[in-house]
Amino acid sequence: MTLRYLRLGSCSDTTQQWADFSSALKINQSLKCLDLTASEFPDEGVKLLCSTLRHPVCFLQKLSLENCHLTEACCKELSSALIVNQRLTHLCLAKNNLGVGRVKILCEGLSYPECQLQTFVLCPCNINRHGCKYISKLLQEDSSLTNLDLGFNPIATGLCFLSEALKKPNCSLKFVGLWGCSITPFSCQDLASALISNQSLETLDLGQNILGQSGIMVLLEALKQKNGPLKTLRLKTDKSTKEIQKLLKDVKESNPQMMTECINARTTRSSCCDFLT
Structure with missing residues (x-):
């Protein structure tokens, strides 16, 4: 054996x-x-x-x-x-x-x-804002990385650098984990811009970030504009308003293959080392 x-x-x-x-x-x-x-x-x-x-x-x-x-x-x-x-x-x-x-x-x-x-x-x-600069530079250099998990790092102010990398046509990331990264509604505009341009991302995990209604709406508006490769989007939504529900429906119509997972505070994420099994 x-x-x-x-x-x-x-x-x-x-x-x-x-x-x-x-x-x-x-x-x-x-x-x-x-x-x-x-x-x-x-x-x-x-x-x-x-x-x-x-x-x-x-x-x-x-x-x-x-x-x-x-x-x-x-x-x-x-x-x-x-x-x-x-x-x-x-x-x-x-x-x-x-x-x-x-x-x-x-x-x-x-x-x-x-x-x-x-x-x-x-x-x-x-990993903070400055660490994100080096990761962003790496992602723009024809890196082989397809899965990047940055969960539970305080990178909210560094999200602009990661978003710039996601916009580049040579960025090959398919999964990005940003669970519990202190991302605010203000940061969502950079990420929304990246989602419009990105050609490879299939899963984006934003669970346990307080994005607020304004942040969630910015992201969904971006996804509504484009039938891109994204298949799974995880968001923390304690309360879903009529506006968000309508946007979710619009996104589903323009991106039939995409699934939006609206999670709550009790939802847990899988172990960061599940890939080793």
């Missing part, structure tokens, strides 16, 4: 044990998904893991380093590995305090054409 999925959460092994594990990964060609959530990595341990990712016989496709307290040195090693690895398509770094500097480092690695990463989970990673 070949092992395809391995979860080793909450490991606190020594550097030598990580070295042995990394060596084993290099010769295993069946393992495709590795979940190291909440593991305690010494910087040297991450260096060894990234050395494996750079190795031409590493066949890992999905990796989770959620809540692993990644340092700047760790992010540099990971960024370097992403430049040369052409098999890794899914990476979860949720619950790491990345901030601006580490996001910049990671985006530099993702910007190389050799990087084939498609799904990038960054919820929550303390």
Whole structure:
């Protein structure tokens, strides 16, 4: 029987044990998904893991380093590995305090054409307006990313940068998760403009943002104008007015394939690492 999925959460092994594990990964060609959530990595341990990712016989496709307290040195090693690895398509770094500097480092690695990463989970990673600038720049550089989860990051004032990226014809994002990102009605105008121009986005999750009636109406008015690729839009609507109900009907008529999910405060979202199963 070949092992395809391995979860080793909450490991606190020594550097030598990580070295042995990394060596084993290099010769295993069946393992495709590795979940190291909440593991305690010494910087040297991450260096060894990234050395494996750079190795031409590493066949890992999905990796989770959620809540692993990644340092700047760790992010540099990971960024370097992403430049040369052409098999890794899914990476979860949720619950790491990345901030601006580490996001910049990671985006530099993702910007190389050799990087084939498609799904990038960054919820929550303390990413703010300035971090959004680097992510936006990445998305405008023919990135391979198709799924980006930024849930629970305080990026409301950085939404303008992400919206600019979504407008670009070379932006290939199909899923954007902005659940609980403190997005306000004021920010919705930038996002609405992006929805009119975008040619690829299929799912937009805006759950648990207080968009208000004005913000929701701006978004729906934009979607009513264009029969685009969007198939799923998630919105928090505690109360749905007649105006919103009419717009929802109009959007459905102009975009028959689109589904609008109006969620309430009790609605939960799926785990940010479901892609590893």
